[in-house]
Amino acid sequence: MSSSSSSSSPPPWEALQILGPYIDDPKTLATASCVSSSWRAAFSGDHLWARICSSSYPSLSALHLHGNPSSRPRALFSALRSAKRRRLRGPPKPRLALRDLIFTLDVYRCSGGDGESLLSFAKPGDELALKSGGIFLFEVDLTAGGNAAAAVNCREEMKVVWTAVKVGCACDVGGDVGAFSMMECAAKGRAVGGSGLWFAEKLPGPPCCSSIAAEVGGAEAEVGMGLGGGDGENRVVERVSLGLLSGASCRYVGLDDGLLYLQHFLF
Template sequence: MSTSIPWEVLDLIATNLDPKTLATASSVSKSWRHVMSSDHLWEHVTTSHFPSLTPLRSTTVPSLPYHRLYNLGFTSTKRRQPPPSKPRIPLQNLLFIITLTTSNSPPVTVIKPGTAISRDANALFLFDIDVRDHEKWLNFELLDDTKVTWHVVLRGFEGVFTMMDCKGKGSFISGSDGWFSAELPAARWCCGGSSGMVAEMRLTMREEVEGGRRKMVVGSVCVGVLSIVSWRYVGVDDGLRYLQHFLEPHDV
């Protein structure tokens, strides 16, 4: 007794299969390939996914099978959108160095390794740094001429990148907090232009009373990288991939 499946049954099954399963099924045997590669199965799939390619059949190569046309579009899409590689630099290999200066105060600096900073719960490149335990920061008062710098250093001082260097007009005050932002340059493998990202720093203030006088001092610092395309903070991996172009000395 023959155990082969009638082509009519195969064709009926094939109409309910997705493109990946159709392609896999076509390699089972010659008869399956004949059925699973039929134009009437692939025409709708191809015109739905790659409508800009379908005119090739009518204007250029009328004999081109739809499954071949679909494969051309699928291959092109995969080449244009390769999965991002994992960053070569882990967060724990970085040092964050943040310095604040005003005209009437000496500079105050906090240095935090990547292993000691609080990460955003959603794995965004957004980090909170508590400075309440740093004595010098307790006496620092935010003024209009405050200058802020944020450096990222690769462990072993193999590379340093300045994320931000702002003074005065580079900041604005909203409520009691200070905000600073700086557009980031394009990675060096790009031909000029913008990276599409902005480094941001928020100085969260708290009130202190000293000698009967109330003043606002810095309680914590929040730094992050924002995409100006989506206006969302980028993920940790995206931020690290960006930084590695500047921090790795032999990266090309």
């Protein structure tokens, strides 16, 4: 046999078996086992992967003491390596987008029992201005064209109703309404520096993979009213902000986390 043909021939079966115990890198061992059926047989042996498992995860030898069935060492190593990647993986991106939502707000006067409407609007989510990039906090400018100015008495109790409605939802009897009540509270607003009123209400925590679910204290919906000119206690509402906070940290949640939260209730 010529030297050229000898150099191109694959190593004999015996050589593969001798080489395997000298490979201590799991990636190299896995790659070698994908070359051919004979290489797979040589580099997928339990004795090779048991050594890799013992060096990377010494605690694996005690698994059988806790009722865990024995597994092939290579499969067990792969499962534990995948577990590490899953731990480092962030939450899924929301399927719900701002363009899929309409936010409605209604504010009523509680005193006198007449339920007089003080402020009302419906705004598509993708038309709302983000007060700060990347967080679930929006602002509506009521001084812009097409918005009616609202006058409120800062000392009066008001009913604030904020609803998130999914675009194209079926509103017939028995259909998927596709709406979620973000806030429905009757209270006196909390004054902030004489230039604003703030309303907040706790929300249920969703059983989903978001920072809201992970935070102790659940979530809070917040509606803020930016006040302008007026006479004494009677002021004009010039801006409205809509936000979602983490109840534990009292910080606004990320936009994706807010959408994941709503997605749980709207789908």
